[in-house]
Amino acid sequence: MPIREGDTAPNFTLPSQTGQMIEFRQILGEKAIVLYFYPKDDTPGCTTESCAFRDSYTVFQNAGAEVIGISADSPESHSKFATKHQLPFILLSDTGNKVRKLFGVPSTLGVLPGRVTYVIDPQGVVRKIFNSQLNFKGHVEEALKALQGG
Template sequence: MSALKIGDRIPNFTLPSATGETVNIEDFIGKKSLVIYFYPKDDTPGCTAESCAFRDSYEVFTDAGAEVIGISGDSPESHQKFAQKYNLPFILLSDQGNKVRKLFGVPSTLFILPGRVTYVIDKEGIVKHIFDSMLDFKAHVDEAIKTIKSM
C-alpha cells in the first residue's frame, strides 16, 4: 500500500494498548480529532523526548478536542513501563509486526529503523497534516498543535 496523503481517510485498525485493552480506531471517528504519532522505540533518547513533549502539551490537544495516540512496534508491557516511567497520559498502541505502520506507509530510515511520522486527523478520519522528521522531535508536537488549532 502507498503512503497516506493529506485528504486520505485513515485505514481502520485495532491494536492492543499499554493497559492491555484493545483499541479500535473507528471508536474515535466522529467524536474526536486525532494526533497519531509513529515512533521507533520506547525509552530511547529521541522517542522519550518526543513523547514527553506530547505529554507536556497534552492539555492543549484535549482542550481542542483531540486525542493523542503513540504507536511503535514495542510490546504492550514495554509501553506500560514507558508510560509509567514518564507519566504519559495518552494512549500507546503496540504495533508488533508493524502492520499499521505499513498501512499508513510510514517509511523506514536507512531501511532498518522505523520512521518517525505524525499524522493529524480530523473527526471524520481524514488526514489534515503529516510531519516526517527523525531528528526534530519537538517539531512533531509544534506542527500538530498548529494544525489542531487551525481545524
C-alpha cells in the same frame, strides 16, 4: 501507497499499554486524533518526543484532540514507558508493524522505523502529516498548528 493529506485514515485494531484492544474507528467521532509513530520506547529521541506530547496534552485536549502513540514495542514495554514518564495518553503496540505499513510510514536508512505524525479530523480524514526523524518536538508543534488552523 503511503497515506497522504486528504486521504481517509485506514481502520485498525491494536492492543494498548493496558492490553485493551483499541479499534481506531471507535475513537473517532468527537475528537481529532494526533497519531504519532515512533521507533522505540525509552530511547532518547522517543522519550523527548513522547514527553513533549505529554507536556502539551492539555493543549491538545483543549483543541479537541486525542493523542495516540504507536511503536512496535509490546504492551508491557508501553506500560513501563508510560508509567516511567507519566504519559497520559494511549500507546498502541504494533508488534508486526502492520499498521506502520498500512499508513506507509517510511523507514530511515531502510532500517530505523520512521517517526511520522498524522493529524486526523473527527471524520477520519488526514489533515496534516509531519515526517522528521530528528525534530522530536517539531511533531508536537506541527500537530498543534494544524489543529489550530495554522
